[in-house]
Amino acid sequence: MFVLISIDLEGCAGVVHVDQTRRGGADYERARAWMSREANAAALGAFDGGATRVVVNDSHADMRNLLFEELDPRVEVISGALKPLSMVQGLDAGQPDAAFFVGYHGGAGLRASVLDHTYYGAVVGEIRLHPAQSAADDPGLWVDEAAINALVMGEAGVPVALVTGDEAVTAHASERFPGVTTVAVKASITRYSARSIHPDEACRRIRAAASEALRGLARVKPYTLPAPIGVTVSLLATAYADAAELVPGVVRLDARRVRYVAPSAREVLRAVLAITKIAGTVVV
Ligand SMILES: [Zn+2]
Structure with a gap:
């Protein structure tokens, strides 16, 4: 095993x-x-x-x-x-x-949890997942x-x-x-x-x-969601979202939020890593 x-x-x-x-x-x-x-x-x-x-x-x-x-x-x-x-x-x-x-x-945005963050604490406000076709105001699932x-x-x-x-x-x-x-x-x-x-x-x-x-x-059973999966990343500053928007396929929802529709959970993770790493290069 x-x-x-x-x-x-x-x-x-x-x-x-x-x-x-x-x-x-x-x-x-x-x-x-x-x-x-x-x-x-x-x-x-x-x-x-x-x-x-x-x-x-x-x-x-x-x-x-x-x-x-x-x-x-x-x-x-x-x-x-x-x-x-x-x-x-x-x-x-x-x-x-x-x-x-x-x-x-x-995760980022959770009260109260010691050192709450999701992947890249300096840039991420929170991350939510939802069905691919959902509206910009769909609260989705906080993760x-x-x-x-x-x-x-x-x-x-x-x-x-x-x-x-x-x-x-x-x-x-x-x-x-x-x-x-x-x-x-x-x-x-x-x-x-x-x-x-x-x-x-x-x-x-x-x-x-x-x-x-x-x-x-x-x-014990695997945890899954139906694909494709929409992932919305709320960034902590507009400049971070300006940079994140450069990732191909990423859509700007509003001042600080970007969304990507991923064909799989693995691609959700890749999108989160790509969005946060490029946002993290910005000096605010
Ligand atoms: Zn961690």
Whole structure:
């Protein structure tokens, strides 16, 4: 059994501030160790639950955060950027039987979730999905990184069996992903505050939940939406939308919103990456 683990940092126990999430930040080295241990706990739980192959995809920022010495030698690690599948890289490294999202956080615009953002925090106000033909004012479905990534996995037939992070991200995952097991390691109070369990206790719970999730894998189903899928990105400044509009196929809806109709979930992800990366080149 092949398990693919996507590990982020903002949703790990004890993490509440950018000083912990940015290379060079005062507390970054400690936070990346907590992140590495949570990834390892999920991997150990996967092996406990019957996995024979575990690939861990470093999914945070420059994607070079994981400390190999904290990881079980049986795991393979995907690190570095740019990766065409970003947080779901590894999906093409065989056919995973299940995916785990560990250390995940609330999406941009969600109150209250520590360090809420979706892919590119500096430029994205929020992201919504809707049927291809919907009107500009159709509110659609608000999505976070977990939902977008789960749709890419789901389209390839891969179910998300475990989601860990703050209570906001695990609550959305429980509503959306059929049969998913979740571990909430902290309750967010505001964007920069939370009540967290101890990192060691988080690892204990994640390992137990990971093995349990695999034992119950028959009940877990892929998360999908009918294609084509419209994706609307609300940017934080008009200048970002001016740049995003240059991506071929992207339509400007109004001052700060752009839309793209994608033939598949994978293309939704590519559109989000392309729109946000080009928007991020603009100085405002
Ligand atoms: Zn993230």
